[in-house]
Amino acid sequence: MNILIVCNYFYPNNCIASFRLNAFAKYFREAGHSVSVVTEGDRDQTTMWHGCEVHYVKDPVLTPSQMDSLLFRRKKWTPRRILTALQGRLLLDYKRLWQFRAYRKAHELTSSRRFDVVLSSYGNLSSHQVAYRLHREARFYWIADMRDEMSKWPWMSSINRRRLLSYERKILKEADLVLSVSAPLVEDFKQTGGGTDKVIEITNGYDYEEIHSVSFQPVYTMAFTGHFHNLITPDKWFRAFSELIAEGAVPADSRILVIGNNIPLSVPENMKSNVFQLRQVNHDEVIRKTQEADTLVVVHPKGRKGVYTGKLFDYLATNKPILAICDPDDVIASLLEETHSGFTADESDNEDVKRMLLRCYSLWKNKEVLPRDWDKIRQYTRKNQVKKLLEYLAGQEALKQS
Incomplete structure (x- = not known):
């Protein structure tokens, strides 16, 4: 043709x-x-x-x-x-x-x-x-x-x-x-x-080789790749993270990497030493940078059913746990459950976000790897x-x- x-x-x-x-x-x-x-x-x-x-x-x-x-x-x-x-x-x-x-x-x-x-x-x-x-x-x-x-x-x-x-x-x-x-x-x-x-x-x-090897950072690190904008913001994620640090539930030196956001974020004063922002880099570099994190974060608001965020598929084959702060009754949650690749937190429930964040932190602390279903994941190449x-x-x- x-x-x-x-x-x-x-x-x-x-x-x-x-x-x-x-x-x-x-x-x-x-x-x-x-x-x-x-x-x-x-x-x-x-x-x-x-x-x-x-x-x-x-x-x-x-x-x-x-x-x-x-x-x-x-x-x-x-x-x-x-x-x-x-x-x-x-x-x-x-x-x-x-x-x-x-x-x-x-x-x-x-x-x-x-x-x-x-x-x-x-x-x-x-x-x-x-x-x-x-x-x-x-x-x-x-x-x-x-x-x-x-x-x-x-x-x-x-x-x-x-x-x-x-x-x-x-x-x-x-x-x-x-x-x-x-x-x-x-x-x-x-x-x-x-x-x-x-x-x-x-x-x-996704369109890169699966990454089966797993490394754990010396300091617990979460990463988000892509853009924030007026509807998708880090506010609920940052709030839960800040409260967990204040409660002593996660280490005070834990890190957040924001990779590829083209407009610098305004970070709360009490988190400025924890958040590191990298301007947009090419896609191969983004995939490499995800290996410098212990949890990969998706932020997606409730409202429209059936809308995936593209980065979710990029995360699938990294062998890193995914934390999706989203609608627990929508397609993102279903995909994570189907592939055994992460956790969903109800984006409207701060306590649920904190609980799921702690589950991800526990994986890092205990050096555990989720049992991904690679056959299901490969459908999404x-x-x-x-x-x-x-x-x-x-x-x-x-x-x-x-």
Whole structure:
């Protein structure tokens, strides 16, 4: 098959959304398919990556590296960020100007060669809008990688949620296949699409060698990788940790590593000597840094059922216990129970967070290792998830020919 991927996030962008698209491209190519990618970059250029032809298209307003720099320097009201925000507020697509340039490049490619499959992935509306326009003009199998529901994002106004819902319904109607990341979200998308059956689960995953060796740090150390923001904050974790230190339940010199948060955290005065913040590093370095911790922490608020945090899958194959401060009745808790890889603490119950934190501390203190179910964990390699998608596509092709 000739496959075209349209997305905003791709290598070398250092985020979970990018790693998902990298895996689609890499493992499509390893399976013997021809892969082209139209994605966002700091400059217009075409290059090869893992045998895939990658066309980088520059956003004329704000490039990825410019955004990272502004975020790190906490520069909110620059002209470029204001124009980006206006695109988002007025058009629900803060990459609208990029969309026009990306469409021109994608149209150029689809006019000069035949693609069997086009996969668009949500980072904002742009990639799906590009694929939608192409699908109206050319014949190909359109896969819309929706991940989770835009129209249910809690920080959105009710008006914008309704506007986004109309886009979701349009995509669900026109796309040949829709991907989401969990079984509950698959069912939600099916209902949004009026009972459509063309939605399947392709989870996020990990893409590195399993780490079976276990080391214990001389000082008890917890680590969090990735970004905090207005909905996901360390406040409940920090509160429980601070109280346990004050009670003498964990050593006063215990450490917290925050790895890859691009905006420095405001740390309570009584914890400043315990918290160490490392600016964003590449993914290989993140995995290496997790080996310098004794507990890996997930923080995820209650509210939307079925939403995983991407770092959870990165944690799975590290052989370190995972502490998930989240909804104990949602998918994160189920995954930890299924794989025997950690503990869930009810994010609304401070005493429960403290209890689970103490269980993790006890593992370190007694030099114990959780009996992970590695066969279950291996289902969540990115390669196996892409294989699952390719097997589905092969089955659909067989049905057409029968």
